[in-house]
Amino acid sequence: MSTSPVTARLDRGVPRFGGFKLAIVRLEIRRQLRNRRTVFFTVAFPVFFFLIFGLNNAYASDPIGRGNESAFIMISMALYGTVLATSNGGATVSVERLSGWSRQLRITPLQPSAYIAIKMATSLVLGLVAILSVYIVAAFTHKPSMPLGLWFATGAAIWIGSLLFTAFGLFIGYLLPSENVMQLIGFALMLFSFGGGLFIPLSQFSHPLRVLATYTPLYGLNQLVHYPLVQGSFNWSWLSNLVSWLIIFTVGATWRFKRDTARV
Amino acid sequence: MAERDVVPRTPPALELKGVRKDFGDVHAVRGIDLRIEPGEIVAFLGPNGAGKTTTIDMMLGLSVPSAGTVSVYGRTPLDAVRLGLVSAVMQSGGLLKDLTVAETVEYTAHLFTGARPVDEVMERAGISLIADRLVAKCSGGEQQRLRFAMALLPDPDLLLLDEPTQGMDVEGRRAFWKAIRHDAQAGRTIVFATHYLDEADAYADRVVLIREGEIVADGSAAEVKALASGRAVRATLFGADQATLRALPGVDHVEVHANSILLHCADSDAVARYLLTQTNAKDIEITARALEDAFVALTGSHARDESVQSNADEVLR
Numbered sequence: 001m002s003t004s005p006v007t008a009r010l011d012r013g014v015p016r017f018g019g020f021k022l023a024i025v026r027l028e029i030r031r032q033l034r035n036r037r038t039v040f041f042t043v044a045f046p047v048f049f050f051l052i053f054g055l056n057n058a059y060a061s062d063p064i065g066r067g068n069e070s071a072f073i074m075i076s077m078a079l080y081g082t083v084l085a086t087s088n089g090g091a092t093v094s095v096e097r098l099s100g101w102s103r104q105l106r107i108t109p110l111q112p113s114a115y116i117a118i119k120m121a122t123s124l125v126l127g128l129v130a131i132l133s134v135y136i137v138a139a140f141t142h143k144p145s146m147p148l149g150l151w152f153a154t155g156a157a158i159w160i161g162s163l164l165f166t167a168f169g170l171f172i173g174y175l176l177p178s179e180n181v182m183q184l185i186g187f188a189l190m191l192f193s194f195g196g197g198l199f200i201p202l203s204q205f206s207h208p209l210r211v212l213a214t215y216t217p218l219y220g221l222n223q224l225v226h227y228p229l230v231q232g233s234f235n236w237s238w239l240s241n242l243v244s245w246l247i248i249f250t251v252g253a254t255w256r257f258k259r260d261t262a263r264v
Numbered sequence: 265m266a267e268r269d270v271v272p273r274t275p276p277a278l279e280l281k282g283v284r285k286d287f288g289d290v291h292a293v294r295g296i297d298l299r300i301e302p303g304e305i306v307a308f309l310g311p312n313g314a315g316k317t318t319t320i321d322m323m324l325g326l327s328v329p330s331a332g333t334v335s336v337y338g339r340t341p342l343d344a345v346r347l348g349l350v351s352a353v354m355q356s357g358g359l360l361k362d363l364t365v366a367e368t369v370e371y372t373a374h375l376f377t378g379a380r381p382v383d384e385v386m387e388r389a390g391i392s393l394i395a396d397r398l399v400a401k402c403s404g405g406e407q408q409r410l411r412f413a414m415a416l417l418p419d420p421d422l423l424l425l426d427e428p429t430q431g432m433d434v435e436g437r438r439a440f441w442k443a444i445r446h447d448a449q450a451g452r453t454i455v456f457a458t459h460y461l462d463e464a465d466a467y468a469d470r471v472v473l474i475r476e477g478e479i480v481a482d483g484s485a486a487e488v489k490a491l492a493s494g495r496a497v498r499a500t501l502f503g504a505d506q507a508t509l510r511a512l513p514g515v516d517h518v519e520v521h522a523n524s525i526l527l528h529c530a531d532s533d534a535v536a537r538y539l540l541t542q543t544n545a546k547d548i549e550i551t552a553r554a555l556e557d558a559f560v561a562l563t564g565s566h567a568r569d570e571s572v573q574s575n576a577d578e579v580l581r
Binding site: 031034 | 324325326345346347348349351352354356357358359361362363367369370371372374375376377378414
């Protein structure tokens with residue numbers, strides 16, 4: 001066998017970064033934003049919730065740590081919208097496998113790891129859109145109050161922390177090849193949000209339920225993103241909750257991903 | 265090394281050696297040896313379930329043979345895909361419904377290095393006019409031409425088409441093949457799977473007939489059609505003379521085992537008449553050959569379509 005086979009075109013090369021390109025992320029974002037349900041749940045829904053709960057004069061101006069209750073609710077709602085956006089971003093793999101798009105991509109130079117990188121980048125942008133929508137609308141209401149630096153600190157914490165839910169979305173997306181995976185994720189995140197104390201303070205739960213709630217995936221992240229505002233004593237169990245779930249989701253997603261891309 | 269002195273030889277566009285593929289107890293591909301030279305247009309003809317798609321998957325590196333090797337221009341299928349040497353139009357699926365036609369092509373173009381311009385491939389596939397349409401709103405034929413446009417992006421040396429006109433109406437099929445034929449003039453190697461005999465006949469230089477995971481015939485369309493048109497004649501004949509039998513008109517193959525003879529021929533009536541009138545042959549049995557069975561299965565539904573069509577034409581007159 002000749003070591004340098006002659007081909008009709010000699011100038012062929014393999015793309016850099018396994019085929020990852022920002023132009024593709026841009027197309028993915030355009031595609032996601034075209035989906036009205038995605039936009040409704042990740043942008044309109046959290047903004048609407050903030051307007052209902054975050055402006056309630058009965059408690060909105062009550063002080064909490066370095067700000068007020070309205071700022072606290074703003075952070076909760078932004079976190080909710082963001083994890084929904086990043087989960088959905090990850091879970092699009094489910095629809096793509098079902099439609100044969102993943103198979104189509106396998107007959108292009110795109111490497112599976114670059115595909116995941118595209119999903120993560122897209123999720124991060126969509127997550128940012130969700131955070132900004134809540135924070136900007138909230139700012140216009142003049143209700144939330146906290147030092148300017150904390151708007152950025154909490155926003156950044158939500159943004160980076162939401163990557164946990166990209167892993168969650170990828171895991172579920174690879175696990176369940178179904179058109180209904182988005183509904184399932186919406187339902188799961190609703191439960192996680194209650195468990196994490198995003199909608200109702202955990203202090204209002206009964207004791208056994210409160211203990212159970214501290215093991216749910218949004219608990220640690222929710223406590224951590226509020227910490228700059230609430231201050232007080234730092235509880236290391238928040239971080240161990242976050243890290244544990246990150247490991248679970250990442251290992252799960254990697255396991256399913258490897259199964260999916262194995263060539264048999 | 266001595267090899268250095270040898271003038272580099274262009275490797276075959278596609279080479280399969282002893283390729284088998286088993287799924288558990290199912291032997292989808294049972295040992296295929298095939299060599300396709302650059303520039304050939306080859307039809308993979310066979311009924312559903314013959315192993316065509318399984319074989320094409322292995323040519324693309326989507327699956328790995330249970331035994332044997334596949335090489336594309338002397339490389340592994342995976343390398344060939346990464347370099348854009350080979351691309352394919354798959355049977356169905358593989359499109360995102362919420363992208364437009366142009367966005368889908370653009371997306372795919374970004375995945376290759378040195379891809380052809382998006383406008384150019386859309387023009388060649390005949391989808392320029394529907395560029396802004398959402399994929400979900402495209403007909404089956406339009407989606408297939410979109411897949412074709414995507415396959416053209418890397419300017420592949422080898423293009424594989426898996427049942428490309430499956431589910432298309434007559435007009436769609438015509439438009440699709442027009443685009444392919446136009447493109448083939450560039451000297452690309454094209455291999456397409458089909459179960460339409462007329463498609464193989466009209467568009468391929470060479471027809472590889474595949475059945476139950478094996479190649480049963482390989483040649484020009486005319487050769488394969490000739491093979492398919494014959495019949496087998498069996499008889500009991502004492503003292504048969506092979507040479508005389510072979511000399512009969514239309515006989516292409518003769519087997520003599522003890523007192524039984526087997527002839528493959530184009531005109532079984534003439535052979536039967538000869539055997540009955542000129543020899544002592546008895547127990548004469550005429551059967552359609554297995555290959556013809558395959559072709560009946562292959563072309564049966566299509567022939568029926570045509571007869572329906574001609575009936576309709578008569579009614580109109």
